[in-house]
Amino acid sequence: MSFELETATNRENLRRIAIDPVSRVEGHGKVTLLLDEAGHVKEARLHIVEFRGFEKFIQGRPYWEVPVMVQRLCGICPVSHHLAAAKALDPVVGALQITPTAEKIRRLMHYGQILQSHALHFFHLSSPDLLFGFESPVQQRNIVGVAGAYPEVARQGVLLRKFGQEVIRITAGKRVHGTGAVPGGVNKSLTPAERDELLKDADQMIQWSRDAVHLARRLHETNGSLYDEFGLFRSHIFSLVRADGALDLYDGHLRLRDARGQIVSDNLACADYDAHIREEVKSWSYMKFPYITELGPAKGWYKVGPLARVQNCDFIPSELAEIERQAFIAHGEGEPIHAPLAYHWARMIEMLHAAEVIRSLLDDPDILSDKRMTEGPHGREGVGIIEAPRGTLIHHYRVDDDDLISYCNLIVSTTHNNQAMNEAVRQVARRYLDGRQLTEGLLNHIEVAIRAFDPCLSCATHALGKMPLTVELIGADGRLTDSASSGG
Numbered sequence: 001m002s003f004e005l006e007t008a009t010n011r012e013n014l015r016r017i018a019i020d021p022v023s024r025v026e027g028h029g030k031v032t033l034l035l036d037e038a039g040h041v042k043e044a045r046l047h048i049v050e051f052r053g054f055e056k057f058i059q060g061r062p063y064w065e066v067p068v069m070v071q072r073l074c075g076i077c078p079v080s081h082h083l084a085a086a087k088a089l090d091p092v093v094g095a096l097q098i099t100p101t102a103e104k105i106r107r108l109m110h111y112g113q114i115l116q117s118h119a120l121h122f123f124h125l126s127s128p129d130l131l132f133g134f135e136s137p138v139q140q141r142n143i144v145g146v147a148g149a150y151p152e153v154a155r156q157g158v159l160l161r162k163f164g165q166e167v168i169r170i171t172a173g174k175r176v177h178g179t180g181a182v183p184g185g186v187n188k189s190l191t192p193a194e195r196d197e198l199l200k201d202a203d204q205m206i207q208w209s210r211d212a213v214h215l216a217r218r219l220h221e222t223n224g225s226l227y228d229e230f231g232l233f234r235s236h237i238f239s240l241v242r243a244d245g246a247l248d249l250y251d252g253h254l255r256l257r258d259a260r261g262q263i264v265s266d267n268l269a270c271a272d273y274d275a276h277i278r279e280e281v282k283s284w285s286y287m288k289f290p291y292i293t294e295l296g297p298a299k300g301w302y303k304v305g306p307l308a309r310v311q312n313c314d315f316i317p318s319e320l321a322e323i324e325r326q327a328f329i330a331h332g333e334g335e336p337i338h339a340p341l342a343y344h345w346a347r348m349i350e351m352l353h354a355a356e357v358i359r360s361l362l363d364d365p366d367i368l369s370d371k372r373m374t375e376g377p378h379g380r381e382g383v384g385i386i387e388a389p390r391g392t393l394i395h396h397y398r399v400d401d402d403d404l405i406s407y408c409n410l411i412v413s414t415t416h417n418n419q420a421m422n423e424a425v426r427q428v429a430r431r432y433l434d435g436r437q438l439t440e441g442l443l444n445h446i447e448v449a450i451r452a453f454d455p456c457l458s459c460a461t462h463a464l465g466k467m468p469l470t471v472e473l474i475g476a477d478g479r480l481t482d483s484a485s486s487g488g
Contacts, residue, residue: 014042017433019446031446033429040434044426045284046418046450055408063089063399064183070395070410071177074456076120078177079113079168080388080413083250084395087384089183092399094376101369102185107250108361109171109180110386111354114249115205116164117389118306118351121454122212122344123157129448130219130344135441153215156208160351163198163205167358170194185373195362202359206320209352213324216348220331220341230431231340231424231449234259235301236292237308238416240270240387245314247353249387255312256292256302261336265292270385273394279411287418290411301419304391305453306346311336318360321353340424340452347454388413390454414455424449 019031034043054073058066067085071078083106090098098106128141131150139145147154165175170190172178180186220227241255242248254268254276268276279288280297291300302308311329316322328345331337361367384395391413398407414421428449436442 013037019443031425031450033433035434041426041429044422044429046422046425055410058408059405061405063092063397063403063405066397066405067181067183068177068179073410073412075176077113077117077388077390077456079109079172080386080393081395082172082178083110083181084384084386084388084393085397086181086183087251087386088382088395088397089384089399090374091379091382092397093184093374094378095184095374096376098185098374099369099371101189101366101371102373103250104361104364104366105171105186105189105372106181108190108358108367109168109178110250111357111361112164112167112171114164114389115209115351115354115358116161116168117454118347118354119157119160119164119212121389122216122347122351123154123161125454126344126451127153127157129444129451130216134445134448135439138440138444141444156211160205160208160212163201164354167198170198182373184375187372189369189372190367192368195367198358199362202355202362206352206355206359209348209355210320210324213345213348213352216345217324217327220345227341228339231428231452232338233420233423233427234336234338235303235420235423236264236295237312237336238292238302238304239309239312239392240385241313242317246317247309247313247315247350248317249309249350249354251386254385254392257312257336259336259338261311265294271383273383273385273411274396274409277394277411279415285418287415288411289418290416291419302416303420303453304413304416305343305389306350307337307340307343308391309387310346310349316349316353318353318356321349321356324349324352340449343452343454390414390456391416412456414453417453417455421450421453421455424452 014034014036017031017033017035030046032043032045033041036042054070058069061069066089067082070085071082073081086106090096123146124143127146128136128143131146131153132141140149143154168178169175171186171188172180173188180188236259237257239255240248240252242252253266254270254273255263256265256268258264265276276293277290278293278297279290281288289297289301291297292302294300310316310325316325328337328342328349380400381398382396386393392411393413394409394411396407396409397405400406425446428445432442432445
């Protein structure tokens, strides 16, 4: 059921709760809840309150500047935008097929980004909730608290992220906002010394990633119905898959499954994405609401990201991650897993896969080759789609006769998950907020639901906000009846 189906018409008699802004996520958003006189949630909305502008101000810029410019959308996942833009602009320089060296360097960069971003989200942003409990003392519920109570877990999380950042530095030139990918290929290969530097830690990263999968799985299984039912809703799932159905985070075709796991659409060409996806605009948010055109906005919304990807593919093409995926699938007992907290388990499976792919690529002699660029008859349009850490990322550009960008469309991962996050907020609010007195721990339940998706609101809105949170409960007469705060 869509979260808006129960939107009340008589809003004057409803109480309003505002969570502004949501904390421990990347970017700025707020949640509003409307309750009736009995305390039941009648409306729940995640608002994105900052304006997005990249699609407009990038127009008129030379196309070769774009892969560097667009990664300023975010300081956490710049590589994702960097690569999606480079892929989209490959046809503009006539590179319909880049060299094996260029593709493998880009993949190495991309999987380094997947590893570092997944490590950051799980260990730094989400593990305090998972290890200590949603209502644990706020003074403890942070990475410092994790380091004190679980020093080895915190240490491994820091070093996993560091390794991913080193992969990015070596392939892109810098850890943040590098320049390694260019339209038509890449501007550097690895040296033997750089390869050896990464190789010496690669096997350890695989082991620690596997330990992280087991930690996430143990937390999910230990908490039983709490994790399986928290914020539960069912929806379509959407992602790239390889031609043979394998998980592929860099390239492939688009696939859509329904809530029961049946394939609805397959082999959708990336270049034709705009024939299958539309974006709905709503007055209360600057973030759009994508949906599958054929299904319409009421039934055609979906979720993306790790939870979708590990269930949308037929298999993961790395040995250890596929073993863990099979255990994950078995947990669903024949049905797709839709619980938002299962994102964390799936996310760690992908981190393990990324570590395995990095290790494999480091043994490939192509990454040392100087055959980095391809060029041919120039084109005027291109679409680049990759699977960013948070889900499917779409970049679409058109270039005019002066080589300037004339059109830009970006659909980022968090935008795809917009409706899904709203639904999770609604389900958690109804389960945990109805008729209860506000506490910081209670408010954190709502944030835990949002946090499970690892939203990057700055990517979706192109602006950053402050992180403290204050919630006020206003009575029907307009007077403040209760309040609670966190952060600051």
